[in-house]
């Protein structure tokens with residue numbers, strides 16, 4: 001491969017009636033990613049092209065785009081893996097376009113916030129001023145840790161056929177996180193989150209297409225989390241759920257806690 005043809009979606013609201021594709025021919029270099037191609041176009045060919053990226057290593061989740069009709073992280077997608085020299089890049093479906101390849105993920109973050117994505121503790125004082133550490137067994141950690149790897153890139157939401165037909169459907173990312181927090185033994189907020197997930201646009205609309213898990217770049221498997229969540233909610237409504245024991249606290253001797261000096265550059 002000597003050259004690549006990038007067909008990139010362009011769209012400026014208020015100026016363009018609808019998105020269109022613009023073609024760029026750029027040189028191929030070994031090991032380059034789709035993000036490298038976009039950066040080349042912006043730096044050498046057309047500096048008006050808009051896309052989002054930050055870490056360039058599959059961690060921040062900001063570079064999600066539709067590559068040859070599949071939602072992917074641009075920085076995590078080597079061109080060679082696409083097995084073609086023609087690469088079509090569009091903004092993520094199921095999200096409004098801000099400009100070119102930049103989609104607005106506001107709705108995803110709103111939905112994520114609605115499921116209370118944090119540990120809800122029964123001991124407010126301990127949560128706010130911790131005096132000890134929570135003890136978790138390896139099995140307890142393994143029950144949810146896979147679902148905690150979510151980077152909120154929105155690829156699962158872009159792939160979901162139910163989100164495509166019902167914008168209010170909570171969707172695989174927030175529902176997966178409902179399961180993640182409810183399985184964590186430090187958390188006591190299952191009832192509140194089950195209430196949110198049991199809404200007309202909640203968990204029961206998922207018909208297990210599995211597209212979310214296929215698209216997830218971090219192996220989170222939201223489809224599995226949603227099925228496990230359905231089971232947990234049914235057990236809860238039938239009062240068959242095991243009563244949750246409060247998590248154990250380990251009071252460590254004060255001298256065993258690491259003393260961390262505040263670096264000078266830290267804002268007070």
Ligand code: FES
Nearest residue numbers: 054056061063075
């Ligand atoms: S730039 Fe951070 S995940 Fe791609």
